[in-house]
Amino acid sequence: MEESTVQSMEIAIRGVSKTFQDGTTALQPIDLQVAAGEVLVLLGPSGCGKSTLLRMIAGLEQPTAGRILIGDRDVTQLPPEKRGIGFVFQQYALFPTMTVEENIMFGMKLRKIGKQEQKAKLEELLALMNLTELRKRLPIQLSGGQQQRVAIARVLATDPMILLMDEPLTALDAKLKEHLRLELAQLFRKLHITTVYVTHDQTEAMAIADRIVVMNKGVIEQSGTPKEIYLKPKSSFVAQFVGQVNRLRAKVKTAERGNVLDLGFYQLPYKGESRAVADIDVFLRPEDVYLTQEAGFSARVQDVIFLGDHYRVIAESGGQKLVIDVGNDTLIHEGDQVQLEIREDKIIYA
Ligand SMILES: Nc1ncnc2c1ncn2[C@@H]1O[C@H](COP(=O)(O)OP(=O)(O)O)[C@@H](O)[C@H]1O
Ligand SMILES: [Mg+2]
Known part of the structure; x- marks a missing residue:
């Protein structure tokens, strides 16, 4: 498909909260702006309020407080069909007695466009979603992935200004x-439709998002590009939810040339923000610890797990557990005594 002609809309969520009838507060008041054409991923564990927020943008759920704007239109009181959104659910919900093309055409028939235009649009969507060969099949003759591609094509057929996916x-x-996941990432780059995408899977979020909003217990923990979220997590929750990470106990100690972070097995200059001398936890990604031939610090290998493209190694030093990743051609065995180094600038103070 050529550069899309779809008019992208921004979404503004202002002070939106949700408490259900039974008293469950699913969302604390939230402020969030989604730029026109942006692919925003809501990421967080089950029950953190992702679907509730998405359903309120869609109009399937009414906020307890706050306002939702699409473009410069306040849609808070509008029913779903008046919001110009397309919604893709976890379950495909295709019409079982309609073929692939009939399912896709269904979305278009709801709109007032000419027969010629409908046909052209159908061909475009079949090609876009790699469904051309499957156009005459019924849903039951398709794999799960193919069915979901049809569901997405059917939603795109309605020319939504906003795409919501749960x-x-x-x-x-x-x-x-x-x-x-990779197909979707490529699709989004072609479409330029403002998209809010919900997932609990951080790998999926990384692959798809322009920006990730990490949620926990009804609040936004952090918002940033996948890189920012992974490299500069702002809380221990984000550090641990996104990617593998070592959590290390440390002592902040005073020394002549500024404070020192003492990991027990290793000491380095303290770069955190707090000035207090205290016990803290810091974080370090597995890829920021590595084997060395030189004098590093000594660790004992407790476990070696072969993962195909690399080994995941569990080591122990000074009473702390360290997970590290090493190349699959490394000679390393349980019980080995090894020398390790850490990339000091990669220590995460969250
Ligand atoms: N209709 C409802 N009535 C009462 N509580 C609900 C309802 N829908 C969701 N919840 C609760 O709100 C919280 C957030 O749910 P949800 O938005 O579905 O989370 P997520 O999509 O992140 O898994 C959960 O505690 C859930 O049990
Ligand atoms: Mg959900």
Whole structure:
């Protein structure tokens, strides 16, 4: 598809909160802006309020307080069909007696466009979603991944100004999920439609997002590009939820040339913000610890797990556990005594 002609809309969420009838508070008041054409991923554990927020943008749920704007239109009181949104759910919900093309055409028939235009749009969507060969099939003759591609095509057929997706890959098996995740990432780059995408899977979020909003217990923990979220997590929750990470106990100690971070097995200049001398936890990614031939610090290998493209090694030093990743051609065994180094500038003070 050529550069899309779709008019992208920004979304503004202002002080939106949700407490359900039974008293469950799913969302604390939230402020969030989604730029026109941006792919924003809401990421967080089950029950943190992602779907509730998405459903309120869609108009399927009414906020307890606050306002939602799409473009410069306040849509808070509008029903879903008046908001110009397309919603893709976890379950595909295709019409079982309609073929692939009939399912896609269904979305277009709701709009008043000419027969010629409909046909052209159908061909475009079949090609875009790699469905041309499958156009005459019924949903039951398709794999889960193919069905979800049809569901997405059907939603795109309605020319939504906003695309909302709630865990659209969750029902698929691991291999298919990985495949469709990359397809979706490419699709979004072509579409330029403002998209809010919900997932609890951080790998999926990384692959798809322009920006990730990490949620926990009804609040936003952090918002940033995938890189910012991974490299500069602002809280221990974000550090631990996104990617693998070592959590290390440390003491902040005073020394002549400024404070020192003492990990027990290793000391380095303290770069955190707090001035207090205290016990703290810091974080370090597995890729920021490495084997060395030189004098590093000594560690004992407790476990070696082969993961195909690398080994994940569990080591122990000074009573602390360290998970590290090493190349799959490394000679390393349980019980080995090894020398390790850490990339000091990669220590995360969250
Ligand atoms: N209709 C409802 N009535 C009462 N509580 C609800 C309802 N829908 C969701 N919740 C609760 O609100 C919280 C957030 O739910 P949800 O937004 O579905 O989380 P997520 O999508 O992040 O898994 C959860 O505690 C959930 O049990
Ligand atoms: Mg959900």
